[in-house]
Amino acid sequence: GEDVEQSLFLSVREGDSSVINCTYTDSSSTYLYWYKQEPGAGLQLLTYIFSNMDMKQDQRLTVLLNKKDKHLSLRIADTQTGDSAIYFCAESISDNNDMRFGAGTRLTVKP
Amino acid sequence: NAGVTQTPKFRILKIGQSMTLQCTQDMNHNYMYWYRQDPGMGLKLIYYSVGAGITDKGEVPNGYNVSRSTTEDFPLRLELAAPSQTSVYFCASSYSSGSIDEQFFGPGTRLTVL
Numbered sequence: 001g002e003d004v005e006q007s008l009f010l011s012v013r014e015g016d017s018s019v020i021n022c023t024y025t026d027s028s029s030t031y032l033y034w035y036k037q038e039p040g041a042g043l044q045l046l047t048y049i050f051s052n053m054d055m056k057q058d059q060r061l062t063v064l065l066n067k068k069d070k071h072l073s074l075r076i077a078d079t080q081t082g083d084s085a086i087y088f089c090a091e092s093i094s095d096n097n098d099m100r101f102g103a104g105t106r107l108t109v110k111p
Numbered sequence: 112n113a114g115v116t117q118t119p120k121f122r123i124l125k126i127g128q129s130m131t132l133q134c135t136q137d138m139n140h141n142y143m144y145w146y147r148q149d150p151g152m153g154l155k156l157i158y159y160s161v162g163a164g165i166t167d168k169g170e171v172p173n174g175y176n177v178s179r180s181t182t183e184d185f186p187l188r189l190e191l192a193a194p195s196q197t198s199v200y201f202c203a204s205s206y207s208s209g210s211i212d213e214q215f216f217g218p219g220t221r222l223t224v225l
Contacts, residue, residue: 003153004153008151040218040219041218041219042115042201042203042216042217042218042219043154043201043203043214043216044216045213045214048213088153088154090153098156098159098169098170099156099214100153101146101153101154102153103151103152103153104153
């Protein structure tokens with residue numbers, strides 16, 4: 001398909017792990033990104049992974065990349081209420097200066 | 112550094128009115144971008160600029176115009192506002208294009224066209 005796809009909503013309890021999934025489109029994308037958007041704010045880069053990597057870990061965040069299936073996931077360990085936000089998956093488009101974003105997954109963390 | 116700033120934060124326009132959304136960055140970034148974010152949709156690129164004096168169309172440029180007379184400023188112009196342009200508009204900048212260079216986003220302008 002032409003779109004970067006993500007599920008729109010995820011709800012977890014505080015302390016649980018969250019897994020946000022994404023399917024991207026361009027098999028030649030060099031970098032794949034996760035952006036976080038808090039209410040009333042712009043997007044902030046959370047983490048990224050280079051396409052020749054399978055996994056990247058950064059403190060509570062783990063990014064998994066399956067190039068064969070064009071599947072990207074973000075795992076947040078020990079999810080906190082401050083993690084409540086919208087998370088966008090994005091891919092760099094290989095033939096122009098563009099990034100393609102998914103619709104965003106709204107993560108709600110319940111106490 | 113203030114980063115990327117956008118004004119106004121909110122605006123209501125009547126159909127057919129014109130307005131300019133302002134965007135300024137103080138990070139000396141070469142690349143600047145305008146996106147729109149519709150509910151339940153990903154960000155769509157409207158226009159981008161690779162440097163002062165150079166602009167190019169993105170995915171959804173119709174109904175908009177841009178200019179880049181300085182490195183710092185990248186205003187987005189709506190000439191004849193239409194209800195379909197109701198959206199949240201984000202300006203972003205980066206040192207160079209794509210790859211690892213992070214795009215820094217402004218806080219957004221929420222525009223409603225009635």
